[in-house]
Amino acid sequence: MKSLNAQNAGAVAVIIYNNVGGIVNMAAGAVGADVTIPSVFMGKLDGELLRDNLLRWVVNATFVNNSPPGPDYLDGDFDNGIIAHEYGHGISTRLTGSNCLYGDEQAGEGWSDFFALMMTNTIDDNGEEPHGIGTYVSAEQNDGRGIRSYPYSRDMDINPMTYDYIITESVPHGVGSV
Ligand SMILES: [Zn+2]
Structure with missing residues (x-):
């Protein structure tokens, strides 16, 4: 609207x-x-x-669609990270005690992202380079942001999130990613 x-x-x-x-x-x-x-x-x-x-300047904005030709969103069935994430919920939600993962600070979504990262990394990967979740379905390269606020990385210039971010991140996926 x-x-x-x-x-x-x-x-x-x-x-x-x-x-x-x-x-x-x-x-x-x-x-x-x-x-x-x-x-x-x-x-x-x-x-x-x-x-x-x-409020102070004339701002020029250009809208650029960086996606490759084709549909804006691709089938999640072909995104290995999403498949690993969802199967990971067998552990990160269902085997984690009946009331452990319902609070506003629960990390289950991040744990499933961890499974996705571990199941899709290669021998050349390291902890500093960016790795997004849901990059394939977002028509991005593996180092794209994906569907979280930031791609995962130990480099604070790439992912600046600290525990303080759970105050403003969405529940449960954003908080989990922190
Ligand atoms: Zn999930």
Whole structure:
């Protein structure tokens, strides 16, 4: 609805940013098919940086679709990381005690990501280089961000998350990734 309202008001594109930390997937909603302009979503920190600059400067934005030709989202059945993640929930959820993994600080989604990383790494991989979860279904290379706020990496320049991030990350997937 936000994008349609902007389009009807003459916008050529829409940037929506989150009012809390982390990224969520925007759903098309009932009127999504009526939106013909590009619409992107960004996290709170980036959005506030953009907003603050818009108050002071003329900001030029270019929308670039880096995805290869083809569908925007690919079949998760062919994403080894997702398959390992979901099977990993046999341990990271179902074998972990009946009430251990329902709190707002529970890490089960991150544990399943760990299984995915371990099952898909190669002999050349190391802990510093970025490894995203769900990169294939997102039409990205293995070092893309995927479906978490940051790709996994010990390099704090690539993944700056500390335990403090659980305050603003989504529950359970964002918190688990922290
Ligand atoms: Zn999961």
